[in-house]
Amino acid sequence: MKVLLINASPRKDGNTYVALSEAARVLQEEGFDTGFFHIGSQPVRGCAACGACARDNNLRCAFDDDITNRLIEAAQTADAFIFGTPTYFGQPNGALLAVLQRALYAARPVFAFKPVASVVVARRGGATAALQTMNMPFQMCNMPVATSQYWNIVYGAAKGEARLDAEGLQTMRTMAHNLAWLMRSLAAEPHYDIDSEPHQRTNFIR
Numbered sequence: 255m256k257v258l259l260i261n262a263s264p265r266k267d268g269n270t271y272v273a274l275s276e277a278a279r280v281l282q283e284e285g286f287d288t289g290f291f292h293i294g295s296q297p298v299r300g301c302a303a304c305g306a307c308a309r310d311n312n313l314r315c316a317f318d319d320d321i322t323n324r325l326i327e328a329a330q331t332a333d334a335f336i337f338g339t340p341t342y343f344g345q346p347n348g349a350l351l352a353v354l355q356r357a358l359y360a361a362r363p364v365f366a367f368k369p370v371a372s373v374v375v376a377r378r379g380g381a382t383a384a385l386q387t388m389n390m391p392f393q394m395c396n397m398p399v400a401t402s403q404y405w406n407i408v409y410g411a412a413k414g415e416a417r418l419d420a421e422g423l424q425t426m427r428t429m430a431h432n433l434a435w436l437m438r439s440l441a442a443e444p445h446y447d448i449d450s451e452p453h454q455r456t457n458f459i460r
């Protein structure tokens with residue numbers, strides 16, 4: 255089984271990478287394959303609400319000019335995900351949010367029922383708000399969210415400083431063990447039939 259680790263920092267080898275690497279090391283020790291996906295620093299677009307993905311129902315975003323469809327493709331072969339992001343103004347990296355919203359809207363079945371963990375890195379403040387924002391889409395896409403002994407937060411400002419956050423790195427290791435446990439448990443019960451009840455959609459304004 256494979257865990258895809260998404261690094262949403264434009265600093266490829268920065269503190270987000272340090273936090274994700276600690277989790278990846280534990281997962282490898284537990285016998286899982288791991289792979290990294292870097293959001294990078296190239297431009298990405300937000301969802302245009304064009305509805306083409308719903309119309310075409312092809313698990314792709316109609317706009318193929320950035321990494322969104324590459325993330326969907328990488329997700330197809332993953333059994334679980336860890337999304338890591340730096341805190342920017344008390345929020346996750348905006349590029350990650352833009353890509354994630356489009357990927358989930360176009361290809362929700364690729365992600366549904368696969369365990370996920372969010373990881374947030376910060377210099378000082380706003381990390382819990384960013385973590386909550388990260389988990390919001392997963393909680394409405396039938397994705398079991400892996401937790402830890404504390405919130406999944408690692409502190410550091412300059413590149414590599416996160417290596418000094420002993421408690422944060424321990425939180426990463428515990429999260430990775432919990433994610434591994436979740437994956438093994440779900441693999442033992444693979445035939446969960448959730449489509450038995452049609453999806454109710456009641457908008458507030460009629």
Ligand SMILES: Cc1cc2nc3c(=O)[nH]c(=O)nc-3n(C[C@H](O)[C@H](O)[C@H](O)COP(=O)(O)O)c2cc1C
Nearest residue numbers: 263268269270340341342343344376377378379410
């Ligand atoms: C645009 C920008 C906004 C930031 N906002 C915050 C913030 O709100 N709170 C905080 O603690 N750190 C903030 N930081 C600092 C980063 O979260 C911190 O340096 C983090 O370690 C960067 O992770 P990286 O090395 O993976 O890029 C900000 C950094 C940038 C570039």
